[in-house]
Amino acid sequence: MSRLFITLTILAFLVHAIAPLPARGAEEEFNYDESKVGAYTLPDPLVMQDGTPVTTPMQWHDKRRPELLALFENQVYGHRPPKPTALRFDTESTDDSAVDGRATRKQVRIHGLGGAGDNAAIVLTLYAPNDADGRVPAFVGMHLFDASAAMPVPGKPLEVPVAEKLPGAKLLEVILDRGYAIGTLTAADFCPDDAARFREGVLQQLYPDQTGPPGPEQPGAIATWAWALSRALDYLGTDKAIDPTRVAVIGHSRMGKTALWAGAEDQRFALVISNNSGCGGAALSRRNFGETVARINRAFPHWFCGNFKQYNDRESELPVDQHELVALSAPRPVYVASAVDDGWADPRGEFLAAAGADAVYKLLGVPGLDVTDQPETGKVVGQQIGYHLRVGKHALTDYDWLRYLDFADRHPKPAK
């Protein structure tokens, strides 16, 4: 073998070894090259569809916010199911010696969701600290932890070493010790995350004549999960341990999309957290980087409303973009977080959506993100809009949770 051949073979191996790993779902057609993103023009959150500029907080609240919400309902997520009029809460179990006596664990079945029959229920699993002085703030989300685990871990230990000490598997204890309750819902209870089965459960009960993927403006799974989070909040308003004016809605990835949409639709959520929510969440749809609208609609036809499919490969025709979803949290605190090795979710697109919401916060008189450049890895930026980019992969980690706890601590609202 010639020396040249050996050198070329080693070179080829090295090039292959150091090439970025294809991200989740990545195939040839997806772009991971910033220089190939292409030009795009974002819709202005402060200009009405008819071209009228929005210059006062009152115009935002009375005109532009409802207009944007309706556009997201009609074109992206679908209209949420109706608000139930006769909800019932059954506490199925209570254990006040959970987490080594630190917490009370409750499982609450939420019935009376409406529609024909009453055969679907949402089950909330809640851990609340025992030594609280009054009502506590809470985090609630979909799939935040395994509700069946004896000692759940609500975030993965970060796999990349960092200088600070992280709680790892003790994350639940840290959240409780810092004075927060945490509750989770599980999709399978009421709207399974499966294109063939998503109607089984509450959607079948509410829309008994419908089959197949969501109709043009019908709720997809994301809208249904977000609506269920509002029902969990309905329950939390009746639980003496919880301060319902300080409930944060939080989610990772598909459930991060859900958290943003829940916060947009239900302004009772006091704080909104999107962890690596990507396409259809915080990432701008118009940026050609990582997952695309066409791919998400193809792979997950049950997530969004039927109308969203019109925008496959035609993102520029969308009447909204995802910075306006972030803006629908305004003026409440909202946090968007990205991970470096999560190209599929487009970390830069997530940052730009947070930045694109800033003008709305400013109009409402509160400090928003306060920076225009994506911060370096590991740096937290922003005031009422928070953002960080961390090392590592697509995951909700203990590192992220510590940032969210600090953010929630910075935004206290007095208990009533």
Ligand code: GCU
């Ligand atoms: C897939 C999907 C993403 C989603 C992710 C997740 O990768 O393409 O949009 O965020 O699953 O929920 O983990």
